[in-house]
Amino acid sequence: MNSPSLPLDAPAPDPWEELVTAALLGTDRRTPPGCPPGQEAPAALLDRAAVETVRRRAGLRPARAADRPRPAPEDARPALPPAAARRLALLLADRPGAGGGGRRGSAPDLMELLPQWLAAANERGFAPPPQSLPALLDAARGRTDLRPAALTFAGPRAVWLARLNPDWRFALRTAPGGGTALPPLEDAAQVGQLWQEGLFAERVALLAAIRAREPSAARELLTTTWATERAEDRLMFLDSLRTGLGPRDEPFLEQALGDRSRNVRATAAELLSALPGSALAARMAVRAGACVAVDHTGEAPALTVEAPHECDAAMERDGVVAKAPPGRGERSWWFGQLVEAAPLDTWARRLGGRSPEEIVALPVADDWQGELHAAWCRAAVRQRDAAWARALLGSPAAPEAGGPGAVSLAERAKLLATLNAGERSEWVAGFIATHGLSEAFQLLGVCAVPWSGPLGRAVVDALNNARDAGSYPWSFSGVMGLAERCLDPSEAARLDGLLSISDEPEDASPGATGYWAESFQRLVTTLRLRATMIAELDGREPPRG
Numbered sequence: 001m002n003s004p005s006l007p008l009d010a011p012a013p014d015p016w017e018e019l020v021t022a023a024l025l026g027t028d029r030r031t032p033p034g035c036p037p038g039q040e041a042p043a044a045l046l047d048r049a050a051v052e053t054v055r056r057r058a059g060l061r062p063a064r065a066a067d068r069p070r071p072a073p074e075d076a077r078p079a080l081p082p083a084a085a086r087r088l089a090l091l092l093a094d095r096p097g098a099g100g101g102g103r104r105g106s107a108p109d110l111m112e113l114l115p116q117w118l119a120a121a122n123e124r125g126f127a128p129p130p131q132s133l134p135a136l137l138d139a140a141r142g143r144t145d146l147r148p149a150a151l152t153f154a155g156p157r158a159v160w161l162a163r164l165n166p167d168w169r170f171a172l173r174t175a176p177g178g179g180t181a182l183p184p185l186e187d188a189a190q191v192g193q194l195w196q197e198g199l200f201a202e203r204v205a206l207l208a209a210i211r212a213r214e215p216s217a218a219r220e221l222l223t224t225t226w227a228t229e230r231a232e233d234r235l236m237f238l239d240s241l242r243t244g245l246g247p248r249d250e251p252f253l254e255q256a257l258g259d260r261s262r263n264v265r266a267t268a269a270e271l272l273s274a275l276p277g278s279a280l281a282a283r284m285a286v287r288a289g290a291c292v293a294v295d296h297t298g299e300a301p302a303l304t305v306e307a308p309h310e311c312d313a314a315m316e317r318d319g320v321v322a323k324a325p326p327g328r329g330e331r332s333w334w335f336g337q338l339v340e341a342a343p344l345d346t347w348a349r350r351l352g353g354r355s356p357e358e359i360v361a362l363p364v365a366d367d368w369q370g371e372l373h374a375a376w377c378r379a380a381v382r383q384r385d386a387a388w389a390r391a392l393l394g395s396p397a398a399p400e401a402g403g404p405g406a407v408s409l410a411e412r413a414k415l416l417a418t419l420n421a422g423e424r425s426e427w428v429a430g431f432i433a434t435h436g437l438s439e440a441f442q443l444l445g446v447c448a449v450p451w452s453g454p455l456g457r458a459v460v461d462a463l464n465n466a467r468d469a470g471s472y473p474w475s476f477s478g479v480m481g482l483a484e485r486c487l488d489p490s491e492a493a494r495l496d497g498l499l500s501i502s503d504e505p506e507d508a509s510p511g512a513t514g515y516w517a518e519s520f521q522r523l524v525t526t527l528r529l530r531a532t533m534i535a536e537l538d539g540r541e542p543p544r545g
Helices: 015-025 041-058 082-092 110-124 130-142 144-154 156-162 170-174 188-197 200-213 215-223 231-242 247-256 262-273 279-289 313-317 330-341 345-350 356-361 369-383 386-393 409-416 421-435 453-468 473-486 489-498 512-537
Strands: 292-295 302-305
Touching: 015 041, 082 110, 082 130, 082 512, 110 144, 110 473, 110 512, 130 144, 130 156, 130 170, 144 156, 144 170, 156 170, 188 200, 200 215, 200 231, 215 231, 215 247, 231 247, 231 262, 247 262, 247 279, 262 279, 262 330, 262 369, 279 330, 279 345, 292 345, 302 369, 330 369, 345 356, 356 386, 369 386, 369 409, 386 409, 409 421, 421 453, 453 473, 453 489, 453 512, 473 512, 489 512
Parallel strands: none
Antiparallel strands: 292 302
């Protein structure tokens, strides 16, 4: 039977496709077109493929040229002083062994100084040298903690570059509004158009800008589209109401308590509980107050706790999560949430007009003290109540390093964050003077930089005492690293006396004395380098030392 002939108007077989088919099947099963069968077929196939490749490339029609990118936007900020520009290049440059392990030696860690340099440059309003932008964006790509300061310093050209290089695309997400300029907030038409039609990042940036300027206007803008927003978007928009939160937000937040999304409901409840005069706060005060009472039947007054026996629908609507985490009792889980959400001034009224210090000092029956005090800690942090934070922290010189109420280092650090910078530093300095540095690392992290004089001296004295005691030096490397970044550079001259290598105590770790001397040398060198960096940014002569 004869094979059917091709229609006269059928396209001719593509030689390249036929060559590819022969290569896939093998020349012993399919002879390439124009090639003799037999042992010479494989070589002939490759020769034909080479000729066909050249023919295809020669016949390729050039594509339309892509549009040239628009010029980078201007950066009107003043240029860095020359010495500061050279310093930036050094900080961004790759250094041999920067990623290696082992001992650090006495040289400063330049990459750890980069965040401080960027913060200082941003405070002074400088623009970066254009040639430094690629290295700056590469550094920010590898360190998320660096991105806010790096993108602020990089300015509008960072977004322009990010649109041309996928590796820097994070700048489009991190920069407010993806680098898009917001319309004048007085122009209602433009604001409304961007809110209705803009990208999510643009809308978040717009809402945040309006909220910072006029909280009620931002809330009213949000209500216009609230019902049609996606749950994850509603959550992000609702979180923006933390800025300027006030009593006028309560009706909107009460409405959000009935939202379809559990996360939205929980965020709305959290915001309402931060408003002591809200209806939710009042409801939580009644619930929490019913659980705690003063027992006068013993030798001294004591607190008794009767945790709730159920989590009803009204409690869930007000943000109480019914299901306890694994390993946690349901009643204690519900009780902790009620106390955390209740206004702290509830307890003075409920517990006989006592002050926060007097309330925290009361014994708590039946092992409920840890749960009750931990909930009070969370409430003090949420409500930014410095008086309760002081009561729960207690005296830094108290024998118990955990304080009367704080049950963990993390909670102590959060409580300290509610105090002003001076009081915070004073408390941590007293803590270190009494308890040393073994539990101070997390507390030091919430102190203002540069450290105050008393705090800096307390840290250096504690490090020196640890060295003299022959302590294992590597266990203090984290605090030493913090000191390099946070001590006031003016302290460098006072530290010169710590650079000598003293006799090693008999019970010291092998090599500890040399390590301590090396660490103190690095500390002094780093402080002097930081002082030089500031002088360069200010256009002054570096200090001599």
